[in-house]
Amino acid sequence: MLILRDLRRSFGSLQAVDGVSLHVDRAEVVGLLGPNGAGKSTTVAMATGLLRPDSGEVEIVGFGEPMRASARRHVGLAPQELALYEGLTAIETLVFFARLYGASVHRDAIHAGLEEVGLASRGKDRVGTYSGGMKRRLNLAVALIHKPSVLVLDEPTAGVDPQSRAHVREIIRQRAEAGCAVLVTTHDMEEAEKICDRIAVMDQGKIRAHGTLSQLLTAHGSVQGTSARSLEEVLLNLTGRSLRE
Amino acid sequence: MISQMFAIALKDLRLLSRDRGALFFTIVFPLIIAVLFGMVFGRVSTPGPLDVVVVVTEDGPLARSFSAALQADSALHVQVAANKESAVEIVRRGKAAAAIILPDGFDARAEALFSGGSMPVDLLGDPSRAAELGLLEGKLMEIGFRQFMLAVTDSERLARQSTDINRQLENDKTLSSEERSAITKLFSGAEELAVARKADDVKQGANGAQSAKSGGMTEFRPVRIRSEMLAQNKADPPSTYAVTFPQGVVWGLAGCVMTFVTTLANERAQGTLARLRAAPLSMHLILASKGMACVTSSMIMQGLLLALAWSVFDLRPLNLAMLIFAMLVIAISFTALAMMIAALFRSGGGTDGAGRALILVLAIVGGGSIPLVFMPPILRSISVVSPFRWAISALEGPLWRGGSLADQFAAIGSIALVGLACAVISLGGMARWRRGM
Numbered sequence: 001m002l003i004l005r006d007l008r009r010s011f012g013s014l015q016a017v018d019g020v021s022l023h024v025d026r027a028e029v030v031g032l033l034g035p036n037g038a039g040k041s042t043t044v045a046m047a048t049g050l051l052r053p054d055s056g057e058v059e060i061v062g063f064g065e066p067m068r069a070s071a072r073r074h075v076g077l078a079p080q081e082l083a084l085y086e087g088l089t090a091i092e093t094l095v096f097f098a099r100l101y102g103a104s105v106h107r108d109a110i111h112a113g114l115e116e117v118g119l120a121s122r123g124k125d126r127v128g129t130y131s132g133g134m135k136r137r138l139n140l141a142v143a144l145i146h147k148p149s150v151l152v153l154d155e156p157t158a159g160v161d162p163q164s165r166a167h168v169r170e171i172i173r174q175r176a177e178a179g180c181a182v183l184v185t186t187h188d189m190e191e192a193e194k195i196c197d198r199i200a201v202m203d204q205g206k207i208r209a210h211g212t213l214s215q216l217l218t219a220h221g222s223v224q225g226t227s228a229r230s231l232e233e234v235l236l237n238l239t240g241r242s243l244r245e
Numbered sequence: 246m247i248s249q250m251f252a253i254a255l256k257d258l259r260l261l262s263r264d265r266g267a268l269f270f271t272i273v274f275p276l277i278i279a280v281l282f283g284m285v286f287g288r289v290s291t292p293g294p295l296d297v298v299v300v301v302t303e304d305g306p307l308a309r310s311f312s313a314a315l316q317a318d319s320a321l322h323v324q325v326a327a328n329k330e331s332a333v334e335i336v337r338r339g340k341a342a343a344a345i346i347l348p349d350g351f352d353a354r355a356e357a358l359f360s361g362g363s364m365p366v367d368l369l370g371d372p373s374r375a376a377e378l379g380l381l382e383g384k385l386m387e388i389g390f391r392q393f394m395l396a397v398t399d400s401e402r403l404a405r406q407s408t409d410i411n412r413q414l415e416n417d418k419t420l421s422s423e424e425r426s427a428i429t430k431l432f433s434g435a436e437e438l439a440v441a442r443k444a445d446d447v448k449q450g451a452n453g454a455q456s457a458k459s460g461g462m463t464e465f466r467p468v469r470i471r472s473e474m475l476a477q478n479k480a481d482p483p484s485t486y487a488v489t490f491p492q493g494v495v496w497g498l499a500g501c502v503m504t505f506v507t508t509l510a511n512e513r514a515q516g517t518l519a520r521l522r523a524a525p526l527s528m529h530l531i532l533a534s535k536g537m538a539c540v541t542s543s544m545i546m547q548g549l550l551l552a553l554a555w556s557v558f559d560l561r562p563l564n565l566a567m568l569i570f571a572m573l574v575i576a577i578s579f580t581a582l583a584m585m586i587a588a589l590f591r592s593g594g595g596t597d598g599a600g601r602a603l604i605l606v607l608a609i610v611g612g613g614s615i616p617l618v619f620m621p622p623i624l625r626s627i628s629v630v631s632p633f634r635w636a637i638s639a640l641e642g643p644l645w646r647g648g649s650l651a652d653q654f655a656a657i658g659s660i661a662l663v664g665l666a667c668a669v670i671s672l673g674g675m676a677r678w679r680r681g682m
Contacts, residue, residue: 048523069525077523081516087260099252100524126263142520 001025002150002181007046007056016042018205024150024181029172031196032185035239039205040185041080044154047183048077060150073101076148080155082135086128090119090138093127094145101146117141118167133164140168144175151175153184157191169195189231203239249526253534254541261504261542271500271546279493279550283486283558294322295377296341298332305352311364312347314388321384333369336475337647339483342377343370345385358396363469364389372474372563382470389468486558487645488616490550494640495613495633497546498579499604505539505583506600532675536580543576560644564653567643571657575636578664582632585667588674607631635660
């Protein structure tokens, strides 16, 4: 379980995160939605121990705060960038990250990791030869290889084809059902609707609304002049329609 | 923790081995520089007479004869020095493979060849030319045999020796009269033989020494050689490769540093560094692991280049242990330099671009393009700011220049100090990184 308590972080005069509190239970997927610059990635960085909050705290329940290496062992991160080594094969990539986390590097464990993301047949190929979708799936496999209790995914399906997107969403749900606490950021409303148990809408460093899909739709999702409701309207109603830099 | 460090270091080395560009600039380019410059500036060495220097410390006919025999030998190129000190200096500077000292008392000992004496020769050799010194000892023994045969066929000398022996026999109270008589007859026979041989030689116009070559006196050693290796202090390198291979190492080090800086810049730009930091590792451990990869690649590069210099271009180090120590200190110091460059710039692109420019300038100024010995004085003065210059000095000592251990440690200490300064600056830069986290 992941708990964020009143997190604040600024960069110079910019208050990127301003009092964010959120929790993600076991076997739950919580979506973090918001426009660009809302503070989602900064929140993710603090949740995974990459960034120290100015104030507030993060707790991986049972393991402490993620600034400690021992707690980070239980967190899996799939960053927004395809943070992979193009000169390594997929097998070498998983073996490398498994070693860093002290996980099994047995052939079966690595094969199972590749199988899960549908890359078993291309395991010996270098990552540089992969398509964007395959890299995205491998990016997820790296986050999963050490079987973390908390999974933090920063836009895990950005820029991939529908097949890969569906596959990634399926994996996220399976991991949650297996007991993992999953925090996922996304711009994809359909994705949030399909995989998230709860959704938090964030803007200008603050959580603007928070609840299940139906709660958000009821409270903030009305489309002006109609009875239709959508998550996109929730987002636009809460964060405004002006373009962001 | 150790397995994590090895995992990161191995990953970096694996990526380096698959990066043809990095591999070219780390191994191939330095090799081309070393070999090409060596061939262009040097003369191809061909086997020729062995350079030696001879000193006769006490003048005498036998010492003069021995010295003349050395000078007449076509396998040797002999310089004659006035005293032992001059001869030693010539060897230390690499101008000769060895000094051959015919010490005080040479004639007296040579006169006593038939009563257990032998010709004393002190051989002070250049340790980097051990194989040639072995050949030289063989040559000295051969000349000794020739000198011995000359003694055997020299009736005047034999008569002198016979008189000496007879005197010794008369004084020796342990011998019976029969034994004394038998030994006297033996030497009388030898004297007659010498007279007969001399007559034959006169008839045939042949030199008695030539017949000595076919002699079978394998157990008898007319020359007693006392060998000693000299510490080197060479002003001139033994070959141009002795200059160009350390120069090649400079470019290899530049390649290693640039590769390290680039990989760190790429890791920051591509997000893999964030991924490493999200793993249960401290930033110090990540950097130490990457440093381990840089040290390893630097050691491999230096080892390959210098092993090639040894095996192909006969550039044998004077002090192998010291050379390996110097290589290790250089590898660690240049890793600290790479860390410093990586820590000083915040952006990946800045690190890569500025780092390459800085390394290139330092390598050129430090002797990477023009060897230090050929640099104009002003450039040589500027070169003190370059760690590459200190790396070359640290390598040249144990490789060919020699000098005292203190001198060699001083050169290695200089590059270690440069590394320490870089490490301190990089720690400051890293602290700035950490404040940004």
